[in-house]
Amino acid sequence: MKLLIVVATRAEIAPFLSHFNLPDQPLMETADFDVLVTGVGMVATAFALGQHLDKNKYNRVLNVGIAGSFDRNISLGELVNVSADTFAELGAEDHESFIGIENLGFGKSTYQSTGNKNYNLKTVNAITVNKVHGNADSIAKTQALFAVQTESMEGAAVFYACSIQNISCIQIRAISNYVEPRNRNNWEIGLAVKNLNDWLLSKELSTI
Numbered sequence: 001m002k003l004l005i006v007v008a009t010r011a012e013i014a015p016f017l018s019h020f021n022l023p024d025q026p027l028m029e030t031a032d033f034d035v036l037v038t039g040v041g042m043v044a045t046a047f048a049l050g051q052h053l054d055k056n057k058y059n060r061v062l063n064v065g066i067a068g069s070f071d072r073n074i075s076l077g078e079l080v081n082v083s084a085d086t087f088a089e090l091g092a093e094d095h096e097s098f099i100g101i102e103n104l105g106f107g108k109s110t111y112q113s114t115g116n117k118n119y120n121l122k123t124v125n126a127i128t129v130n131k132v133h134g135n136a137d138s139i140a141k142t143q144a145l146f147a148v149q150t151e152s153m154e155g156a157a158v159f160y161a162c163s164i165q166n167i168s169c170i171q172i173r174a175i176s177n178y179v180e181p182r183n184r185n186n187w188e189i190g191l192a193v194k195n196l197n198d199w200l201l202s203k204e205l206s207t208i
């Protein structure tokens with residue numbers, strides 16, 4: 001059995017894929033690891049990963065990608081290890097309040113990494129969203145509700161699929177931007193992608 005690397009877009013791990021000369025297709029298989037490119041967002045990720053894990057066995061899943069940070073103590077380009085990830089929009093609005101899915105009695109919204117190791121990275125809690133934050137009011141409301149450090153559009157979906165399939169799963173993200181009123185000029189996608197790929201290429205993948 002081997003490692004499955006899950007990523008939303010090919011661009012986020014292009015240097016890694018080039019290094020191993022992997023073809024431009026959603027699933028890339030090697031002797032030591034496979035790479036699944038799911039598409040952006042929790043729906044695309046849960047479907048692609050669920051379908052794949054149903055027919056293929058792995059001993060570990062590694063979700064990688066870029067992410068936004070609420071926490072200004074985390075530098076742009078820095079890598080973080082996400083230990084818990086919450087579907088932030090799952091629930092109901094109740095006038096000015098929000099009722100989480102737990103309190104509605106329909107399940108749970110937070111999923112954990114499993115089999116985590118010490119990678120010498122900051123460990124953070126995250127949310128997963130359908131809509132990238134870019135409005136001051138909604139950012140303030142979200143921070144008051146969840147008090148997490150980072151957000152992505154896929155992380156909780158990967159943890160969810162792995163928990164159903166009982167597969168060990170970790171999530172490493174490189175911070176490309178702060179969660180703030182939208183200003184695409186402030187995003188450092190190139191730096192985040194470089195640092196993420198340098199980290200991946202520095203690792204003996206079988207030890208992750």
Ligand SMILES: O=C(O)c1cccc(C(=O)CC[C@H]2O[C@@H](n3cnc4c(=O)[nH]cnc43)[C@H](O)[C@@H]2O)c1
Binds near residue numbers: 184
């Ligand atoms: O142009 C945009 O507005 C834009 C919005 C989200 C993502 C992108 C990407 O190019 C990469 C896709 C990937 O990025 C993750 N991501 C990065 N920053 C954030 C964030 O602040 N909030 C949520 N997700 C973020 C996300 O996981 C996407 O899959 C471009």
